[in-house]
Amino acid sequence: MSSTTPQHEGKARSAARRSGRKKGPATAARGTPDRHPAPGHHLSLLRRMLAIRRFEERCVELYSGAKIRGFVHLYIGEEAVAVGVNQALREEDAVVSTYREHGHALARGVPADAVMAEMYGRATGCSRGRGGSMHLFDATHRFYGGNAIVAGGLPLAAGLALADRMRGSTRVTCCFFGDGAFAEGEFHETANLAALWRLPLLLVCENNLYAMGTSLAREHAQTNLAMRAASYGMPAWTVDGMDVLAVEAAALRAAESVRAGNGPHFLEAQTYRFRAHSMYDPDRYRAKSEIEEWKGRDPLKGLAELMRSEGQLDDRMMEELDMEVLAEIDQAVGRAEEAPLEPVADLLRFVTSETGSTA
Amino acid sequence: MSKRKAPSGTSRPTTYREALREGLREALLQDERVFLMGEDVGRYGGCFGVSLGLLEEFGPDRIRDTPLSESGFVGAGIGAALGGMRPVVEIMTVNFSLLALDQILNNAATLLHMSGGQLSVPVVIRMTTGAGRQLGAQHSHSLEGWYAHIPGIRVLAPATVDDARHMLAAALADPDPVLIFEHGSLYNAEGALDEAVDAVDLDTAAVRRAGTDVSVITYGGSLPKAMAAAETLAGEGISAEVVDLRALRPLDDATVMASVGRTHRAVIVDEAWRSGSLAAEISSRITEQAFYELDAPVQRVCSAEVPIPYARQLEEAALPQPATIVDAVRRTVS
Numbered sequence: 001m002s003s004t005t006p007q008h009e010g011k012a013r014s015a016a017r018r019s020g021r022k023k024g025p026a027t028a029a030r031g032t033p034d035r036h037p038a039p040g041h042h043l044s045l046l047r048r049m050l051a052i053r054r055f056e057e058r059c060v061e062l063y064s065g066a067k068i069r070g071f072v073h074l075y076i077g078e079e080a081v082a083v084g085v086n087q088a089l090r091e092e093d094a095v096v097s098t099y100r101e102h103g104h105a106l107a108r109g110v111p112a113d114a115v116m117a118e119m120y121g122r123a124t125g126c127s128r129g130r131g132g133s134m135h136l137f138d139a140t141h142r143f144y145g146g147n148a149i150v151a152g153g154l155p156l157a158a159g160l161a162l163a164d165r166m167r168g169s170t171r172v173t174c175c176f177f178g179d180g181a182f183a184e185g186e187f188h189e190t191a192n193l194a195a196l197w198r199l200p201l202l203l204v205c206e207n208n209l210y211a212m213g214t215s216l217a218r219e220h221a222q223t224n225l226a227m228r229a230a231s232y233g234m235p236a237w238t239v240d241g242m243d244v245l246a247v248e249a250a251a252l253r254a255a256e257s258v259r260a261g262n263g264p265h266f267l268e269a270q271t272y273r274f275r276a277h278s279m280y281d282p283d284r285y286r287a288k289s290e291i292e293e294w295k296g297r298d299p300l301k302g303l304a305e306l307m308r309s310e311g312q313l314d315d316r317m318m319e320e321l322d323m324e325v326l327a328e329i330d331q332a333v334g335r336a337e338e339a340p341l342e343p344v345a346d347l348l349r350f351v352t353s354e355t356g357s358t359a
Numbered sequence: 360m361s362k363r364k365a366p367s368g369t370s371r372p373t374t375y376r377e378a379l380r381e382g383l384r385e386a387l388l389q390d391e392r393v394f395l396m397g398e399d400v401g402r403y404g405g406c407f408g409v410s411l412g413l414l415e416e417f418g419p420d421r422i423r424d425t426p427l428s429e430s431g432f433v434g435a436g437i438g439a440a441l442g443g444m445r446p447v448v449e450i451m452t453v454n455f456s457l458l459a460l461d462q463i464l465n466n467a468a469t470l471l472h473m474s475g476g477q478l479s480v481p482v483v484i485r486m487t488t489g490a491g492r493q494l495g496a497q498h499s500h501s502l503e504g505w506y507a508h509i510p511g512i513r514v515l516a517p518a519t520v521d522d523a524r525h526m527l528a529a530a531l532a533d534p535d536p537v538l539i540f541e542h543g544s545l546y547n548a549e550g551a552l553d554e555a556v557d558a559v560d561l562d563t564a565a566v567r568r569a570g571t572d573v574s575v576i577t578y579g580g581s582l583p584k585a586m587a588a589a590e591t592l593a594g595e596g597i598s599a600e601v602v603d604l605r606a607l608r609p610l611d612d613a614t615v616m617a618s619v620g621r622t623h624r625a626v627i628v629d630e631a632w633r634s635g636s637l638a639a640e641i642s643s644r645i646t647e648q649a650f651y652e653l654d655a656p657v658q659r660v661c662s663a664e665v666p667i668p669y670a671r672q673l674e675e676a677a678l679p680q681p682a683t684i685v686d687a688v689r690r691t692v693s
Contacts, residue, residue, distance in 0.1 A: 094442070128475025137474035144441060144478065149465050155431050156466055159438015159446075166394070166420060166444065186461075189431025196426065350476040351510045353534040 042307050045087070045244050047321055049079040049300050052103040054325050055112060058333065059102070059119060059133075063279050067337075068119040071148075072133045075103035077242075077274035080299035081206050082107035084247025085174060085267075088202075088255035092142070094173040096157040099134040099148040100206075100273075104176055110138040116332035122339035129342040130350065150211070151177060151184035154203075158190045161199035161264075172258050174202040180211025182228065183219055191232040191264070198263035202255055203229065205268045206241065212277045213285040229266035241271030242297045245306075274298075370551035378523035378552060379409045379541065383447065386527055387417050390445055393531060394421040396436055397449030397485075406451050407487060407546050433459035433484065437467045437536075440482035445531050450486040453502045453540065467536040468511035479534045483527065488516075489542040489580045489630055490678055496666035499674075501630040503540040503579070504637035507607040513537045514608040515561060518582035520550035522605060525559040533561065540607075542580030542630075561606050564614035570600030573688050574618040576641060577628035578604040581679055585628050588684035597692055607637060615641065616649045623654040624691045628679050633661035658687040 056076050062068045075082070082103035089095065089108075097104040105115055110126055118125030119133055127137050127146070135146040144160065147153035157175035164171045181187045182205070194201045205225055209216050216223050230236035235257065239250040247269055254265040272294040276283035307313035373381075386393045395410060401424040404411030414422040425432040429450055436448035450456045456463070463484065470478045490499035507514045513533060517523045523541070530537035567582065568589050577585045582603050589599040602618050604610065619625050625645055629638035642657045663677040 096438075125475070127473060127477075130475050131473045135473040137470075137477050139474070139477040145470070146473070147466070149461060152434075152461060152465055155434020155462055156438040156441065158431070159435035159440070160442040161438070162435055163439040163442025163444045166439075185428075186430050186434065189426070189428035190434075192426055192428065193431050193435060350472045350474075352513075353471065353479045354476070 042303060042312055043321075045083055045248070046300065046303050046307065046313075047325065048083045048107060049244060049303070050321060051112070051325050051328065052079045052082065052106050053300060054322070054329055055106060055115070055332075056102055058329050060279075062119070062333070068133070070132045070134070071099065072119075072279045073100040073277065074273065074275040075100050077294065077298070078206055078208060078271045079103055080244035080247050080303075081204070081241045081269040081271055082176075084244045085176075085202075085204055085251040085269075087248040088251035089172065089174055092171050093255075094142040094144060094157075094160045094171065096144045096153040096160065096173065096175040097136075097146060098150075098153060098177055099146070100178070101136055101146055101176070102133070105136045105138065105143055105146075108138070108143050109141050110136065110143055112328055112332040113335050114138070116329075117336040117339050120336040120339065121342070122336055123342040124335070124339040128350075151181035151186035151190075153177065154181065154186050154190035155193075157201060157203075158194050158199055161194065161201040162197065165197065165199055170200070170259050170261075172200050172202055172255050174204060174255070176204050176206060178211065179205060179207040179209065179216050179225065180214075180219075181205070182225055183211065188232075191229060191234070191266075194264040195232040195234045198261070200258050200261070201264040202251070202258050203234075203264060203266045204251070205229075205266065206271055207268050208271050208273045210273075210277070210286070213281070215285070226266065226268045229268070234264045234266055235262070236266035236268070238268045238270060241269030242294075242299045242302060244299055244303055272297075369554040371554065372549055373520050373524075373552045374546070375517075375520055375523045375541075375548045375550065376407065376409055376546040378520040378550075379527070380411070380413070382524050382527040383410065383413065384416070386445075386447070386531055387413070387421060390531070392443065392445040393447060394423060394444065395447045395449065396423040396425055396432060398425055398427055398451050400424060400449050405449065407541075407543070409541075409546070410449070429455050429458035430462055434462040434466065436482045436484065437462055437470075437480055440480045440536075441470070441478060446482050447527070447531070448482060448484045450484065452498050452543075453486050453488040454497050454500055456484075456486050457502075463506070463512070463536070463538070464509055468509050471535065472511060480536050481531070481534050483530045483537045483539065485527075485539045485541060487543045488540040489544060490662070490667045490674060491544040491580065493669055493671055493674055494543075495669045499667035501662065503538075503607055504629070504631045504640075506538050506540075507610075507637055507640075509608070511535065512608065513561060513606065515539045515606055516579035516604065517541065518545065518579050518603050518605070519567075520548075520552045521556050522559055524552055525556065526561070529559055529561045537561075540579060544580050545583075548583065562609070562611060564605055564611040565603045566600060566614070566618065567603045568599070568601040570598040570622060572598045572622055572692055573624040573626060574600050574602055574615070574622045575626050575628060575684065575688065576602045576604065576615055576618070578607060579630070581628045581630050584679060584681050585684055587681040588688065591681060591685050592688055597688060599688060610641070610644070612644055612648060615645065616652075619645055619649045620652050623652055625653070626658045626660060626684065626687045626691055628660045628684055630662055630679055632664050633659055634664060636661055655691045658691045660684050660687045
């Protein structure tokens with residue numbers, strides 16, 4: 001089968017119109033018309049998105065203060081994708097990510113303390129100071145990075161899925177990547193391999209419209225990403241990546257189908273980064289008006305407004321939530337500041353394994 | 360892992376190809392996490408016939424034909440290793456492995472370090488290397504030295520049937536990525552498989568022939584040429600010691616320096632190009648560690664600095680040959 005029955009989800013369609021996109025992909029994921037979330041569910045989603053947002057805002061301050069260095073790629077604006085998709089994943093599942101992975105790591109459950117300490121290059125960092133912002137890893141959460149080569153994580157994710165498939169496991173491997181990855185051969189090699197071998201792989205493309213500074217339309221002959229993914233014989237859906245509930249619903253549906261043994265699924269989340277590509281990027285390639293337009297669709301604001309309209313949220317609650325989140329980040333920063341440096345004497349550790357055989 | 364045992368005197372004739380196949384078969388029988396994956400490894404039987412018959416015995420799940428997508432399936436091997444399997448990935452030639460270099464260098468070799476020691480990658484990647492079969496530039500290069508440049512991977516070059524038979528098991532026992540380079544001209548080579556050897560260690564070079572006048576240091580497909588040269592030199596009264604590096608990363612400096620300490624002269628034979636080669640690295644190490652042992656400048660016999668040509672006489676002229684090794688030795692002992 002080349003794709004699922006077309007299903008049109010109103011929100012994504014109207015979002016596509018607002019953003020001036022070309023005609024949307026052949027299929028779009030259904031929203032959550034008949035889900036009755038548990039009490040506090042929306043609040044939990046909002047809290048997670050807020051935690052990512054505030055964490056990264058603090059990173060900007062720390063970067064300006066030279067506390068953290070290197071390339072720092074912010075996820076601000078895209079929080080709904082990480083949070084929504086992680087709702088569909090279980091503890092035993094695996095996640096492979098890119099260099100814009102703070103949100104993925106935090107949504108996956110990697111402790112903010114460990115992520116912040118890694119940004120500081122400290123011994124308590126989740127990669128013991130060897131990774132930094134672009135290479136967050138956490139084996140206990142099956143978080144496999146943190147890959148700074150565009151599309152480089154895709155074959156790896158296929159391999160994790162292959163290992164599960166060969167052992168008859170129902171675990172899912174979820175691989176995040178950007179629209180830029182579509183121009184790399186590794187995306188296509190992975191899509192072919194995964195579909196050919198029916199691997200339990202959930203491919204999540206975060207289409208934020210720009211590969212660094214090059215817009216999708218300027219680097220792709222065909223900008224309909226879901227259609228291209230579907231051509232490999234996997235179900236491919238597009239979802240409004242600014243709507244956490246829509247992402248959650250689509251991801252749940254896709255992950256359940258992957259888990260049921262239906263091979264790889266592709267999910268395109270149409271999203272936008274509010275900040276530049278990295279801290280070094282002067283952001284000359286985008287119109288201010290475009291950025292402002294997308295900021296009007298801020299995923300945090302969208303969910304908060306929905307919750308307010310349903311009486312689930314008021315100003316006082318929002319303020320308390322923010323205070324809680326900020327306190328956690330303060331704690332993470334404080335702990336990172338005080339954490340020991342990884343000794344220079346240990347420079348050459350972890351080039352080869354220290355445990356002898358793992359067999 | 361047990362160390363190399365002394366030869367027992369009992370042996371059976373086999374080919375390099377058959378020895379590799381026996382090693383693979385044993386690995387597949389002993390550990391159900393082991394599987395072979397690569398281009399034409401299944402129905403075709405391996406493009407050099409190494410895996411012939413394994414598909415029938417182990418089935419398509421474990422003898423897994425892949426599409427022609429080196430980066431994709433090598434990366435999948437790395438991912439499968441992360442996921443708890445013990446994949447053996449076959450790439451047809453080192454030239455094609457360049458399409459997977461991103462996965463090998465940026466993922467396999469770096470994940471352990473980048474993750475602060477959390478993610479080891481127990482993948483084994485086998486590929487053919489070298490020239491001598493008139494296959495032209497895109498199938499004939501010797502790039503194992505490039506891989507030996509990279510921290511985080513182990514690089515092996517079996518040159519004998521014993522090593523071909525047993526290196527795979529040792530490689531699979533290594534928790535880190537191991538690349539095995541099989542020289543294309545060796546597959547049909549016959550040798551006596553020592554019945555007493557049931558394991559090899561990956562850390563030491565081997566002295567294949569003892570000598571007193573010069574150390575000829577080599578590996579892989581150049582070993583038979585070095586042995587032939589040593590035979591010729593013996594006829595001239597020159598006693599050449601032949602050192603087979605076996606492992607190109609990490610290099611066994613101790614065996615090399617001990618040999619140079621005995622002979623005081625060194626000739627390095629490396630089928631790769633001279634500039635920036637493994638031969639350059641070894642020469643430099645000898646200078647650093649054994650300079651005062653030397654009675655003559657270190658000599659190198661490498662391939663001509665040219666893409667390997669097709670025509671037989673040109674190809675032969677481009678590669679190290681027994682005669683050029685003999686010449687280099689004569690220069691250094693005169």
